[in-house]
Amino acid sequence: MKWGKNLVTGLDRYISSWKSSDDPAPGDFAFRLDPRGYNQMLLMRGLTILFRTGIWNGFRWGGVPETISNTVYSEQFVSTASESYYRFDLLNSSVPSRLVISPSGIPQRLTWITQTNLWGSYSVVQIDQCDTYTLCGANGICSNSNEAVCSCLQSFVPRTPDSWNKKDWIGGCVRRTQLGCKNGDGFLQLTGVKLPDMSDSWVNTSMSLVECRNMCLSNCSCVAYANPDIRRGESDCYLWFDELKDTKKLPLGGQDLYIRMAASELATYEKQSSSKSKRRGIIIGTLISAVVLLVLGLILYMRRRKTRRQARSSSIRVDYFKDESNRKDDMDHNLLGHAWKLWNEGKALELMNITIDDSSSFSEILRYIQVGLLCVQQRPDDRPNMSTVVVMLSSEISLPQPKQPGFYTERNFPEPETSSSSIRSASKNDISFTTFEPRIFLLQLM
Template identity: 40%
Template sequence: MEGSSSVSNFFTFLCCMLFFFLSLNSISALDNLRANQTLIDGSIIVSDGGHFELGFISPGRSTNRYVGIWYKKTMKKAIVWIANRESPLSTTSGILKLDSKGSLIILNGSDVVWSSNYSTSVNNPVVQLLDSGNLVIRDENDNGTENYLWQSFDTPGNTLLPGYKLGWNLETGIERYLSSWISEDDPSPGEYTYHINRSGFPQLILRKGSALDFRPGPWNGVHFSGTPNSKPDLIYKYDFISNNKELYYHYEVVNSSVAMRRILDSLGNIQTWTWTEKSESWQLYFTAQRDECDRYALCGAYGSCDINSSPACACLDGFEPKSEKEWETANWLRGCVRKVKLSCAEGDGFVKHSGLILPYTQRSWFDKNMSLDDCKRVCLKNCSCTAYASTDIRGGGRGCLLWFNELIDMREHKEDGQDLYI
């Protein structure tokens, strides 16, 4: 009996030691990994407030394995970030590890298939999943948000979460932009990208490959002029930050009981979805693209689109179709030309067009401190200047935005459009 008891005690001791050893090196259900700890397929880490989980996952009908982050409290796993988008694992033997230098790596056996590529070593690195959905690497003794060594919010996929900065860190040169998945089953980068174009007056643009596909319009101090359906409300609020250090768009959820995510899907649709505990399902909140008039440059130069008119495209006052024959067949791409050429002499003036989504601003110039009268005088002095408008519609309008090329991609929106002086 004593021998049997000794064997039993020894077996118990071995089990405890094995469990203790594994707990040092493989973590499940905590919110972080420390140096040389690992996360195996089937284990997860959970953000402190229980909003997000991180682990290995297979999106859609795929059998490939990826390290991803998803909303925890939703019934269907809504994936918001994937590390190894272009390097999937074909087995469930993958390992996620934080090495002693502070780099997060995904291993397939002894082969590194993905790395966070952090180059500067720290003494006590830790990788932590925050309740915002951001995965951060930091020094264990430094919780400062400005001192993150690496963060997933700097390497986004197809999802924009509340608090995420879509745009540029002008000091480091980091650009944060969205890129679509190939399909619901394949998170590899697809055809579409959504980012802030810094040329001229900054604006959000959606590209399909290298071609411009959709433009929400320039920021007017209140919202992006081309997406009046996305105004801040009781559910969420947003802002556009532009200074010497940063240039970005971000939004925040006002009601903490609502989960929100904005997705650039594989077809190029920019959709915002909300999850409420009452409905227990994802509901489409709004889509940035509303109708045919949101197709970039549908009506060509100096043409304006009005979805409530038939045909939708029309030339601005003082302009006529460049090709009347093409215009009659609803081929508007060549746009419109002036009925009377400018003389660039005394007597030239401006026609005010109200209720317009402002034109594409890549070849533009702006000064946020100028008055609208000064803006007019500057435009008149330059023969290349084609139009001007305020950069900010608040308080009756302020700032100066000048165009120096053909005016492209305008649409009518009487309630939320701006005044454009051509």
């Protein structure tokens, strides 16, 4: 059936709760298409909105997590000049499914279990604290990952700081700096969110995202824009005016919202973001360096240990420090220096445990050593970030030649010369990497 409204006749189809589990009289709750005319579902108690699903994004409701593997039904939302409705179609007609809302106001999907001849719960709308409608007030954003679930959107501040600090968020947030209208305003991209409520919004289904941005900039009252239909790419435009309400940060999925900011606010934010990125890069580089040093240390330790054990088993006394060149090497180089010296001499494989005799692994080991040396370069800008390291280790792309590492004890060590015995020469470090983020899918809520 069609769950929605006929815009010509006014017929409105929705589900409502029983008064109690054994009294089928109409209860207090209803789950219905937004009666204000927007493409979203609302859970209501009387005239009060309790929860909204978010805007239909072309595949599902934008504020509802994705399904892991839905083998029961397919779903779609239809919006025309004459009607707007949601519907689902069973993938297997022998597995009946229906939607209900409990007397306590919990929407859930039931499927028929033939073994027990009973209706069993297939999925339940798991409403959390951040799903409470407009919990954070105007221009606030809710996130269950934060100790204080409510915070102000970027460039906004609490309207009443004292109340906000007491976790009374209903007053919401106001702009710290007023917009300059057509005098250099810009937009901040907020990712992975349930888009704000559609009240005070405008929709155009044939406008590109660039056109949408320009349209928002041309209207001094426009505060944000987005492309809600991810199925159709950049072909839909939603504009928000006045205030942004009921925005939620989602742990997975979500959509992009472009929030309008004054030019001065945007410049400050970009500067802070750049500073944070540099600090994060330094921290990651330091951590990688520590890991690399530890790995190299273990390899060298195992190599020396194996050498001494073999010497003892053959009754030959081997004094590792007896040879003057070995003694000088250990005095002049720390562990990293020793690895760097062997790399330049084309003897990097001597860092490995000598019991490894699988020649097919040599190229892989050399690649690991090369990446390790790149992670401890003297200049932070020469060090790859963590996502780039993952790509380097999991692909066959050419790697840049490492330069002298940081924390190197010997002074004025010569730069490496080209040698046929060393690793093949690589192109300059102008490779761009694309990071593929793994996605975890949650149970469909509706």
